[in-house]
Amino acid sequence: MIEALAYPFMQRALAAGLLIGLVASSLGVFVILRRSAFFGDAVAHASLAGVAAGVVIGWPPLFVAAIVAVGIGLSLHRLERVGRLSLDTILGFILPFFMAVGVLVLSLSPGFQPELLSYLFGSILTVGWPGLATTAVVALVVALGLARLGRRLVFATFDPEGAHAAGINVGRLLTAHHVLLALAVIVSISLVGIILVNALLVIPAATAKLLARSLRQMFLLAPIVGGGGVLVGLIVSYWLDVPSGPAIVVVIGGVFLVAWSRAAWRARRVRGASHRGGL
Amino acid sequence: MTSIAGMPVLEVKDLTVLFEGQERPAVEEVSFSLAEGQIAILIGPNGSGKSTVLRAILGLVPYTGEVRVLGMPAAQARRQIGYVPQRLAFDLTLPLTVRETVRMPLLGAHGPEAEASVQHFVEALGVADLVDKPLGTLSGGQLKRVLIVRAMVTNPRLLLLDEPEAGIDIGGEQTLYELLDRLVSHHRLTALICSHELDLVFRFADQVLCLNRRLQCTGPPAEVLTAEALARLYGPATALFRHRPGGDR
Numbered sequence: 001m002i003e004a005l006a007y008p009f010m011q012r013a014l015a016a017g018l019l020i021g022l023v024a025s026s027l028g029v030f031v032i033l034r035r036s037a038f039f040g041d042a043v044a045h046a047s048l049a050g051v052a053a054g055v056v057i058g059w060p061p062l063f064v065a066a067i068v069a070v071g072i073g074l075s076l077h078r079l080e081r082v083g084r085l086s087l088d089t090i091l092g093f094i095l096p097f098f099m100a101v102g103v104l105v106l107s108l109s110p111g112f113q114p115e116l117l118s119y120l121f122g123s124i125l126t127v128g129w130p131g132l133a134t135t136a137v138v139a140l141v142v143a144l145g146l147a148r149l150g151r152r153l154v155f156a157t158f159d160p161e162g163a164h165a166a167g168i169n170v171g172r173l174l175t176a177h178h179v180l181l182a183l184a185v186i187v188s189i190s191l192v193g194i195i196l197v198n199a200l201l202v203i204p205a206a207t208a209k210l211l212a213r214s215l216r217q218m219f220l221l222a223p224i225v226g227g228g229g230v231l232v233g234l235i236v237s238y239w240l241d242v243p244s245g246p247a248i249v250v251v252i253g254g255v256f257l258v259a260w261s262r263a264a265w266r267a268r269r270v271r272g273a274s275h276r277g278g279l
Numbered sequence: 280m281t282s283i284a285g286m287p288v289l290e291v292k293d294l295t296v297l298f299e300g301q302e303r304p305a306v307e308e309v310s311f312s313l314a315e316g317q318i319a320i321l322i323g324p325n326g327s328g329k330s331t332v333l334r335a336i337l338g339l340v341p342y343t344g345e346v347r348v349l350g351m352p353a354a355q356a357r358r359q360i361g362y363v364p365q366r367l368a369f370d371l372t373l374p375l376t377v378r379e380t381v382r383m384p385l386l387g388a389h390g391p392e393a394e395a396s397v398q399h400f401v402e403a404l405g406v407a408d409l410v411d412k413p414l415g416t417l418s419g420g421q422l423k424r425v426l427i428v429r430a431m432v433t434n435p436r437l438l439l440l441d442e443p444e445a446g447i448d449i450g451g452e453q454t455l456y457e458l459l460d461r462l463v464s465h466h467r468l469t470a471l472i473c474s475h476e477l478d479l480v481f482r483f484a485d486q487v488l489c490l491n492r493r494l495q496c497t498g499p500p501a502e503v504l505t506a507e508a509l510a511r512l513y514g515p516a517t518a519l520f521r522h523r524p525g526g527d528r
Binding site: 033035151152154155158159161162163164165166167209212213214215216217218 | 362372380411
């Protein structure tokens with residue numbers, strides 16, 4: 001592994017992976033709190049329309065995808081309020097609609113698009129310095145955003161009416177959260193791809209939820225699982241010479257399964273004890 | 280009806296709430312005012328607009344008319360209002376502790392004043408031994424007291440409670456109202472409560488507001504809670520059954 005670290009591409013991959021792992025899993029805690037685990041999937045799949053438009057018009061595909069994703073992030077809360085539809089229903093429209101638009105736009109572009117596979121499944125080992133710099137900027141924006149808005153966001157997520165009553169502008173706050181999520185999703189696409197991006201948002205935060213005894217612990221554990229999982233996944237992918245995106249998701253998923261089994265075992269033990277106590 | 284400074288804590292004038300798509304207002308031209316230290320209880324049948332009045336004061340629903348808190352428009356006085364919802368839909372499996380829940384409105388303030396406020400109210404409401412427990416493991420009565428602490432930690436002057444007795448057993452209801460009564464008298468507080476429990480209303484309210492879209496009557500419970508007024512409010516099948524003459528507050 002030491003020799004691998006000597007390669008600049010590996011250094012960039014590890015740095016970008018760690019940043020994305022930390023950022024996505026931290027935002028993922030709010031995704032779990034809001035019970036909107038579908039968000040990442042919908043925005044990632046919808047961003048295919050942006051990728052396709054970028055390929056066709058010759059602009060950087062992820063830049064166009066970011067415009068689409070941020071646009072969705074900015075409008076979601078408003079759509080929720082005016083359209084009499086729940087967030088899940090709106091996301092259920094956004095995912096297939098934008099993905100279908102993406103596929104139709106791509107069909108206008110003649111020939112095979114090999115780089116599309118990297119957007120679908122990720123290719124972190126090909127991340128260049130500009131990609132790493134972009135990831136670092138997004139990570140910084142998300143970190144600053146969470147530091148500034150985190151506590152209000154927890155309140156607004158847990159009890160929107162109570163937060164509004166306390167003078168918090170819940171709509172603006174949730175929109176800011178959606179935009180941060182959209183940015184995190186877009187940079188995560190370069191790591192694990194559109195198909196697996198939701199794993200980085202949901203699995204580390206869900207694992208932290210199973211292990212934590214307080215919300216504070218959940219916020220501390222999620223980035224440890226996310227960032228650590230990405231690093232271990234990258235190392236595993238290098239050793240076994242397998243694709244990095246799926247390797248990362250399998251590693252994080254493995255940690256989740258262990259935490260889930262532990263939680264299930266503890267719950268069964270508690271039930272057993274109370275049953276015996278009842279007899 | 281006025282505080283020491285001569286200003287009502289809450290003034291509601293011609294409050295009307297018309298929901299989108301509805302022809303008839305949910306609440307129409309409701310006016311009342313509350314003085315410092317009062318417990319006012321809104322009564323009325325289901326759908327009479329009790330919760331809507333609270334939600335309008337909180338700015339959660341659009342309304343016409345005027346709502347002033349301590350002389351200021353309600354929107355500018357949000358930090359002076361504490362709110363205890365009837366129910367809180369949350370994921371019971373969240374690892375959220377009571378301490379984290381009651382600290383939410385403080386938005387990260389860690390000063391000695393904030394800590395003292397949290398400590399004072401968790402003790403006053405009898406939840407000090409629950410602070411490290413997950414919220415999802417509490418009983419209905421414990422959860423309600425935690426929500427009252429959460430509403431109180433910013434030291435509001437006006438406390439709004441939407442059916443605080445909901446989900447609590449009969450003995451717990453009385454304990455909760457006794458706690459509220461103590462809070463109001465010890466903290467320069469004014470409370471506006473929605474309730475269906477006329478027995479509790481009779482014993483704890485300083486002022487009763489009878490609502491059925493419009494304000495039907497208002498005044499001290501002994502004057503307002505008459506058989507005729509209740510029959511007018513809830514329908515002719517309603518009878519007044521006083522099993523504790525004079526109350527025991």
